[in-house]
Amino acid sequence: MYSFDYHRPGSVADVAKALLANPEARLLAGGQTLIPTLKQRLAQPAAVIDLGGIADLKMIKRDGATLVIGAMATHDMVARSADVKAAIPALAALAGGIGDPQVRNVGTIGGSVANNDPAADYPAAVLALGATVVTNKRQIVADQFFAGMFSTVLDAGEIITALHFPVPKKAAYAKFEQRASRYALVGAFVADTGAGVRCAITGCGAGGVFRSAEIEAALAKMFAADALKGVKISVANIMGDIHGSAEYRAAMVPVIAARAVAMAV
Amino acid sequence: MPHVTMEVNGKAVKVDVAPSALLVEVLRRDLALTGTHVGCDTSQCGACVVHMNGASVKSCTVLAMQANGAKIVTIEGLSQGTNMHPVQAAFKEAHGLQCGFCTPGMVMSSADLLARNPNPSETEIRSWLKGNICRCTGYHNIVKAIQIAADTMSKKAAAE
Ligand SMILES: Cc1cc2nc3c(=O)[nH]c(=O)nc-3n(C[C@H](O)[C@H](O)[C@H](O)COP(=O)(O)OP(=O)(O)OC[C@H]3O[C@@H](n4cnc5c(N)ncnc54)[C@H](O)[C@@H]3O)c2cc1C
Ligand code: FES
């Protein structure tokens, strides 16, 4: 790897200061995306600022009707948390299905959401549950957070500190995974939120994670797998690659969403 | 040059490292612990798995600086003197290896599994090994080895 400076501040305020002093710096969370990116020289920051020294970001708590997850909570912590399992079991199951055990032991929810990989799992949960992304500067609702593949509305130097998930009535995530990479070919997160049904699709959106109006309309009439029979998804905004054509993925969207509905608790 | 202080296999170490150095580079090059292998260097194969503060991690995808203050256990630190760890003994007994390249990572990963789940089902074992790739064995004997190790370890725990 080419060289960079390394900082490990002890608080979010100190991270913000370090970012001001090093505008070319990148934040490091679990490193499961960033370190491979640095190795390939797809990013060459002058400095890396490690969030690993901030204990406050590594927490999970239930606060009334909201589940609060700190940005540095690992996938493994979320998968095993009694609070997450009780409040939103679908979220614990999603975290437990990311990558492999070693990725889950270090990869974090903040890193995954900030990265907004079009095939990542967490963005689907954030969008379907109508979560709020909390940063050191503001609170951003999910519908306004994701801004296309590998892109979000985060400003340069803005730090995600936590995610606030409203506890739904029922929810589930179904993932049709690419067998070698473990990433979703199609992933569907469905939630009966109490204020309506939401469905977010990952793995196949040409602009990254998206809400499916077709599926939400069908489920609003009846929250049941059968409601999705015959629902068609336009291929216009679906991406295809060597693992599956856009037509194939579009056809799989209602199938995977129906599986999620059938599992919802 | 910055340095890291870690406990590696029970011993305190202090090493000067470049900020871009990977944990696996420090283990293999600076500490001569070459039991930890590098198969892919792209976070896919699991040959480089070690324990960091008790959890299995891919040491090719952790900066040495991130391990500052951490407790690291590598394959060299798993046995008690000449007594092999039950997972190591079971890999030998069940012929859970052929060329042996993936084995250090397989053993470290399996030890983490059994520490969390002393009695895993075959499905749980296979699912846990998603991050460990073996080009030789076809996995059957690896799964068998982990089942044998689980058995030995629970019998030992019951006897204690
Ligand atoms: C083998 C393998 C398999 C994987 N499989 C899956 C999978 O099936 N599903 C899936 O969803 N993911 C998968 N991943 C990705 C994994 O979940 C990563 O952990 C995740 O994408 C990034 O999280 P991280 O904590 O490692 O972040 P890092 O790699 O440290 O950071 C990622 C990016 O986010 C930025 N960032 C990190 N934290 C913050 C913050 N708090 N505020 C603002 N910006 C921040 C960083 O600057 C960087 O640009 C896989 C990864 C590997 C290596
Ligand atoms: S060498 Fe680390 S995962 Fe392959």
Ligand code: FES
């Ligand atoms: S024994 Fe050769 S790679 Fe596993």
